[in-house]
Amino acid sequence: MSLYENAVLVLKDHTGRDADQEALRAVYLDHLAAHPDGVWKACHAGHVTASALVIDPEHGRVLLTLHRKLRMWLQTGGHCEPGDATLADAALREAAEESGIDGLTLLAGGPVRLDKHPIPAPCHWHFDVQYVVVAPPGAQAAISEESLDVRWFAYDEVADVADDSVVRLLEATRARL
Numbered sequence: 001m002s003l004y005e006n007a008v009l010v011l012k013d014h015t016g017r018d019a020d021q022e023a024l025r026a027v028y029l030d031h032l033a034a035h036p037d038g039v040w041k042a043c044h045a046g047h048v049t050a051s052a053l054v055i056d057p058e059h060g061r062v063l064l065t066l067h068r069k070l071r072m073w074l075q076t077g078g079h080c081e082p083g084d085a086t087l088a089d090a091a092l093r094e095a096a097e098e099s100g101i102d103g104l105t106l107l108a109g110g111p112v113r114l115d116k117h118p119i120p121a122p123c124h125w126h127f128d129v130q131y132v133v134v135a136p137p138g139a140q141a142a143i144s145e146e147s148l149d150v151r152w153f154a155y156d157e158v159a160d161v162a163d164d165s166v167v168r169l170l171e172a173t174r175a176r177l
Contacts, residue, residue, distance in 0.1 A: 001085075003039050003080055003084055003085065003086065003087070003090075004032065004036060004037075004038070004039050006085070006086045006087060007032060007038075007039050007048050007087055007129070008029065008032055010086075010087050010088075010110060010111065010129065011025055011028050011029050011032070011114075011129075012029070013110065014110060014111055014114070017113075021113065021114055024114045024115075024116060025114060027116065027127075028048070028114060028116070028127050028129075031045070031046060031125075031127060032048070038127070039080050040079075040080065041079045041080075041123070043123070044122050044123050044124065045123075045124060045125070046123060046124050046125030046126065046127055047079070047080075047123065047125075047126065047127065048080060048087070048127045048128075048129060049077060049078055049079055049080070049126045049127065049128045049129070050077055050078070050080060050084075050087045050088075050090035050091035050094060050128070050129050050131065051074075051075050051076060051077020051078070051091060051094065051128050051129070051130050051131065052075060052076050052077055052091040052092065052094060052095035052104075052106075052130070052131045052132060052133045053075040053076075053112070053130065053131075053132045053133070053166075053169050053170065053173055054075070054076060054095055054099050054101065054104065054133050054135055054141075055107075055132055055133070055134055055135065055173060056134075056135045056139065056152065057134065057177055058137065059152075060154055060155050061152045061153060061154050061155065062075075062152070062153055062155065062158060062170060062173075063076075063099055063101075063135065063141055063150060063151070063152050063153075064150070064151060064153055064158070064161070064162060064166070065098050065099070065144070065146070065147040065149070065150045066147055066148040066149040066150070066151070067146065067147065067148075068145075068146050068147055068148050071148070072162070072163060073151075073153075073161045073162045073166070074162065074163075074166060075130070075166060075169060076094050076095040076097075076098035076099055077091060077094045077095070077098075077128065077130075078094045078098075078146070081093070087111070087129050087131075088106055088110070088131060091106070091129070091130075091131040091133070092104060092106055092131075092133060095133045097144055097146075098144045098146055098147060098150070099135075099139075099141050099142070099144075099150060100140075100141050100142025100143070100144060100150070101135055101136070101139045101140070101141055101142075102136075103135075103136040103139070104133040104134065104135060104136070105133060105134050105136075106131060106132070106133055106134075107131070107132035107133065107134055107173070107176065107177075109176060110131075111129045111130055111131050112130050112131060112132050112169060112172045112173055112176055113130040113168060113169050113172045114127070114128065114129060114130065115128045115130055115165045115168075115169070116128065117165065130169050132173045132176070155170060155174065158170050
């Protein structure tokens, strides 16, 4: 199965969410139907990305990265790469690369949310498929080349440092837990 086929399958299975998520899921599927290259950064009409919120549920905290270019506290994530067999693999790979944490595990149940956001030209949109990964006990994060900083935040601190998309992702994560 190709990454494109996996993305379509994941999105078709991503049902039972609120009306906004259902509408967004349809937009993602329409985009992929119109753009067979829609999982790759080279698709300038927009492309699917995979992100992951790194959580430590035992201590009620999440790891956010201060994005080097955007200068915003965000979940880990980014573009799919040819070696990614699935969107979940891409999210897990990005989380490990950007957090510096080995032994991350995906939270069961597939993606937690979808978030479509504009990006600067030449591309136009990121169709982000958002997962959650659980950090192993005692995990120590490290700053990657893509980040200015990485830091653990208590659940109740996230709204003070991150934008609404991260807050919504955390809310959906906590509902799943």
